[in-house]
Amino acid sequence: xxxxxxxxxxxxxxxxxxxxxxxxxxxxxxxxxxxxxxxxxxxxxxxxxxxxxxxxxxxxxxxxxxxxxxxxxxxxxxxxxxxxxxxxxxxxxxxxxxxxxxxxxxxxxxxxxxxxxxxxxxxxxxxxxxxxxxxxxxxxxxxxxxxxxxxxxxxxxxxxxxxxxxxxxxxxxxxxxxxxxxxxxxxxxxxxxxxxxxxxxxxxxxxxxxxxxxxxxxxxxxxxxxxxxxx
Amino acid sequence: xxxxxxxxxxxxxxxxxxxxxxxxxxxxxxxxxxxxxxxxxxxxxxxxxxxxxxxxxxxxxxxxxxxxxxxxxxxxxxxxxxxxxxxxxxxxxxxxxxxxxxxxxxxxxxxxxxxxxxxxxxxxxxxxxxxxxxxxxxxxxxxxxxxxxxxxxxxxxxxxxxxxxxxxxxxxxxxxxxxxxxxxxxxxxxxxxxxxxxxxxxxxxxxxxxxxxxxxxxxxxxxxxxxxxxxxxxxxxxxxxxxxxxxxxxxxxxxxxxxxxxxx
Numbered sequence: 001x002x003x004x005x006x007x008x009x010x011x012x013x014x015x016x017x018x019x020x021x022x023x024x025x026x027x028x029x030x031x032x033x034x035x036x037x038x039x040x041x042x043x044x045x046x047x048x049x050x051x052x053x054x055x056x057x058x059x060x061x062x063x064x065x066x067x068x069x070x071x072x073x074x075x076x077x078x079x080x081x082x083x084x085x086x087x088x089x090x091x092x093x094x095x096x097x098x099x100x101x102x103x104x105x106x107x108x109x110x111x112x113x114x115x116x117x118x119x120x121x122x123x124x125x126x127x128x129x130x131x132x133x134x135x136x137x138x139x140x141x142x143x144x145x146x147x148x149x150x151x152x153x154x155x156x157x158x159x160x161x162x163x164x165x166x167x168x169x170x171x172x173x174x175x176x177x178x179x180x181x182x183x184x185x186x187x188x189x190x191x192x193x194x195x196x197x198x199x200x201x202x203x204x205x206x207x208x209x210x211x212x213x214x215x216x217x218x219x220x221x222x223x224x225x226x227x228x229x230x231x
Numbered sequence: 232x233x234x235x236x237x238x239x240x241x242x243x244x245x246x247x248x249x250x251x252x253x254x255x256x257x258x259x260x261x262x263x264x265x266x267x268x269x270x271x272x273x274x275x276x277x278x279x280x281x282x283x284x285x286x287x288x289x290x291x292x293x294x295x296x297x298x299x300x301x302x303x304x305x306x307x308x309x310x311x312x313x314x315x316x317x318x319x320x321x322x323x324x325x326x327x328x329x330x331x332x333x334x335x336x337x338x339x340x341x342x343x344x345x346x347x348x349x350x351x352x353x354x355x356x357x358x359x360x361x362x363x364x365x366x367x368x369x370x371x372x373x374x375x376x377x378x379x380x381x382x383x384x385x386x387x388x389x390x391x392x393x394x395x396x397x398x399x400x401x402x403x404x405x406x407x408x409x410x411x412x413x414x415x416x417x418x419x420x421x422x423x424x425x426x427x428x429x430x431x432x433x434x435x436x437x438x439x440x441x442x443x444x445x446x447x448x449x450x451x452x453x454x455x456x457x458x459x460x461x462x463x464x465x466x467x468x469x470x471x472x473x474x475x476x477x478x479x480x481x482x483x484x485x486x487x488x489x490x491x492x493x494x495x
Contacts, residue, residue: 054342076234078342082243083251086335105234216338 013145016116020144023065023118028195029158030062030122031168031188034137035181038126038211042185044195045205052207054218056081056093058126060209064158065119065144073102073121095125099140099148107146117144120157126209126217137209160192167191179229182206186230201227243339244332244360256328257363274449275409277307277318278419278439279379279390279402282432285467286379286388288316289436291411291444292459293451294323303454308462310471312337315353315380316464320409322372329360329374350382354391354399362397377408381466388466407439411447418442429465433474436463437482453483 030043030051041062043051053061053074061077063070077098085093102121110116123140139155142148154172156164167188176184186199196203206221213219221229238249247254277290290307293300301323308318309330317333319326336356341347348356357378364374379390390402405423407415418439427435440461444452453460460483463474 050345053345072235072239075239075343076237078339079238079246082335082339082342083246083254086243086247086332087254109234 013111016110017145020110020116020118024120024144025159027064027158029156029160029164029189029192030064031164031185032062032122032124032139032155033168033172033176033181033185034139034153034174035176035178037178037208038217039124039137039139039209040178040181040185041122041124041207041209042182042189043205044189044192044199044203046203050205052205052220053078054207054216054220055098055123056085057090057215058128058209058217059093059095059098060124060207060218062122062124062157063119064121065117069117070119070121073105073117073119076105077102077123091128091131094134095123095138095140099123099142102142103146103148105146106142106144110145119144122155122157124155124209126211128211156188158192159194163191163193164188178208182226182229201230241340241343243336246339256325256332257367273322273410274447275307275320276407276411276415276440276443276447276450277320277377277409278405278407278412278415278436279316279318279377279392280405280419280423280432280435281388281390281403281425282427282429284388284429285381285465286316286390287432287436287463287465288318288377288379289440289461289463290318290409291440291451291461292454293449295449303451303457304459306462308464309334310464310466310473311353312341312347313470314347314383314466315350315378316466316471317357317379318377318408319374320376320412321374325364325367325372326374326376329357329364329376333357333360349384350380350389353380354378354389354401357391358393358397358399361393361395365396368395375408377406379466381468381470383468386468405435407443409450411443411450414446415439415443432465433463433478434482434485437461437479438486441483441486453480 028044032041041052045051051063055061055077061074080101081093106117121142125138127136129135139151140148141151141155154168171184189195190197190199202223204226206226208219209217210219238246274295279288288308292304294302294305311317311334317330373395377392382389392400392402392406405419422435422438444450460476460479465472
């Protein structure tokens with residue numbers, strides 16, 4: 001009979017975390033910024049595979065890292081949201097609850113499986129002035145090990161996070177308009193170690209959660225709309 | 232919800248079937264036992280027609296239960312997404328649920344795949360929902376909808392009618408469903424013109440619904456006392472538009488004037 005080798009749990013968690021961080025650092029970053037009418041999500045992504053997506057009326061998704069993993073998380077979020085909305089009502093689908101779902105999955109996957117997820121995701125929710133207790137926006141950042149951070153104003157995920165974070169910290173202010181928020185997001189992305197200087201509009205994937213829209217607030221901006229806003 | 236081994240397709244209906252069977256809208260299971268089906272809300276006239284810019288769907292607002300009024304301002308015309316409309320006739324409960332489920336299905340597909348279904352795909356989705364309802368229909372809970380939308384590929388409005396087995400037939404001009412549809416279709420047969428303008432299309436629809444309400448007691452007309460008007464929705468390249476009550480009232484006044492007996 002063979003005995004499994006003893007592995008120090010602390011060591012194992014550290015190794016897994018290091019592995020996950022390496023995977024995430026290889027990819028491009030995403031910046032999420034609040035503006036006067038909602039939330040704008042900005043990713044450096046010249047491909048047609050999306051990193052940003054619509055989850056529900058007021059909820060959007062952003063993911064970095066391994067595509068197969070964060071896209072599965074995105075789809076699962078859509079499944080979860082549509083089932084909740086169908087079972088209860090459209091107003092009952094909340095960003096915080098989705099952040100919790102993601103946290104559970106990532107946390108469990110981190111401690112149970114050999115290979116942790118190499119992803120970080122953001123759940124962005126635009127506030128609804130008519131819905132008591134949910135007037136404000138929320139940005140939840142969920143790490144590869146299931147840690148959740150509730151952030152205000154802006155949220156950065158992906159490689160070179162600290163560069164982007166410090167740029168956002170010193171330049172973000174409340175009440176930006178969409179063009180300003182987008183420009184700020186792009187500037188931050190350009191500061192990434194693997195970032196591209198002078199990011200053209202067509203290399204950006206930009207989505208908004210626009211409070212002024214009816215029903216579904218999520219909108220994917222076309223390249224010419226992005227270019228017009230950046231001009 | 233299971234993660235890696237969970238349902239991975241883009242269909243909300245299949246997701247429900249696979250993972251949330253308790254949410255399934257399957258009424259046939261409860262219908263096998265003895266006993267008779269209690270009366271359900273019925274009675275309708277809805278019409279759908281094509282016009283120059285797209286398609287129009289209109290319906291009355293009355294629901295009846297036998298000889299009694301069940302509801303005076305029920306909604307029978309639903310926008311199932313930004314470019315499609317569905318009108319319902321038959322058992323109100325399952326029909327309204329079907330419209331809701333269809334809306335969720337379209338939206339779910341659009342979000343999972345990143346782009347919406349083509350109109351043809353939407354019409355087929357509804358056909359499969361009706362087919363699934365067949366056991367319940369055999370017990371009396373018949374749902375016969377009408378589906379219309381704007382086909383962004385072909386740049387035209389399109390209208391479909393269905394039968395209880397899920398049969399799906401495209402109509403090139405107009406169609407009607409419900410107890411008063413025979414009268415509405417007779418009316419449209421005379422008033423319909425291909426490539427009509429938006430105003431003419433609304434006029435034809437209101438005229439058809441007024442004719443149906445005149446002959447069929449289970450179809451509601453304009454209820455001036457309570458200010459309830461038929462529902463008229465249009466779908467064009469710009470998306471779905473609901474015609475306002477004021478505009479409908481004006482058209483209806485015109486119909487009344489033309490019908491008024493001399494001296495009355």
